[in-house]
Amino acid sequence: MNLTASQTRMDAGRGAVSRGSRGIPARVTRSSTSVRVAAVAAPQKSVTEYERPDANGRFGRFGGKYVPETLIPALEQLEKDFKEALADPSFKATMDGILKDYVGRETPLYYAERLSEYYKTGDGGHAEIYLKREDLNHTGAHKINNSLGQALLCKRLNKQRIIAETGAGQHGVATATVCARLGLKCIVYMGAKDMERQALNVFRMRLCGAEVRPVHSGTATLKDATSEAIRDWVTNVETTHYILGSAAGPHPYPMMVREFQSIIGKETRKQCLEKWGGKPDVLMACVGGGSNAIGLFHEFVNDTDVRLVGVEAGGEGVDTNKHAATLTKGSPGVLHGSYSYLLQDDDGQIIDPHSISAGLDYPGIGPEHSFLMDIGRAEYHSVTDKEALDAFQLLSQLEGIIPALETSHAIAHLPRLIAGMQNGQRVVINCSGRGDKDIGNAMKFIDLSGAGKQ
């Protein structure tokens, strides 16, 4: 909370300084695009009785509802309906049943033995690395946790029409899937350029009965699709529920998405207790809009002995203009209904983000992450496209698990993280999705013609 805007801009001007630990620029230990904070995290500020957002939908100075007047009553109603649903045991029972038999929860907490042995801790030993296997969910990622929760809420409110935005198509596919399951009409807005790049996911959505509407405005990518979905919602709010795909957007979305994703952290706590009778030392996740990370972190926000680490897309390097490292390089402003860090120029115009991973290619970030960074409760780093691609191969080769390129960003930060840890400490990484969707893209960058030969 102490980090002023000018300080922020100053940091941004200084180059690749990782944020975190109360926003104080960390000791720079490498000169590459990704820099880490000094080995062992400083004791983090206590946030016991963490009650956020507040009644106005604020996480400190972040969040809020920056939307057209016509949407305010709808957002207020949504918040009320959401809270009522949560308090209703039958809503929870229905959701739990579908999560179990349809989505396939709970997902395993997997000890990645060979990956653990691969990296040395500062004292020459090894850390234990665990993967929370969200990639094993139906549709292959964590996104369905949120789509299902919101679609069930919509059903409860007797709204028959669902709209969603999608970038790479993962959220669109998850939403189209649960709409098929629940018999709801589904319209997905998608940038025309993304539709070309992600033709497979367009077909999957249509196969499940969704209408995919191309958006040609702006750069014809995710932020334009999001703006178009919001426009549709303004017009059709009486009959329509908008399923937003990340922990971003106006209140109550960040809170609601967090709630539906927090099952990740709840299961993790239980599984850690079962496996070693304690807590993890570090939780780590990749950060696009921030939903899989907050889903893992939320359960542990009050456990200040658990270090929270988010990893952003550094693209071609955070000192180029081709990255999506919103927290590392952005400044606070308003986008898609909420006040948070974003990539913008001096006139407040959005700078187009870049990442090899479509799911991280977003110029904003959920407001809670901005807050957690500013108070020093969580720290955020970035890795480059190249580092993510290397991690994509490494996990495949060491564990036989092909991670999503998004997830690969979290894996790629491991060497820097582990070097600052001690023998026997434990890290849980959210394995947010599987990499099958990325194979075609990865083939353009990785030559495996000599693979397996001695």
Ligand SMILES: *Cc1c(COP(=O)(O)O)cnc(C)c1O
């Ligand atoms: C969409 C996506 C992400 C990024 O979104 P968050 O809201 O930051 O979680 C990460 N991993 C996978 C597999 C995704 O599909």
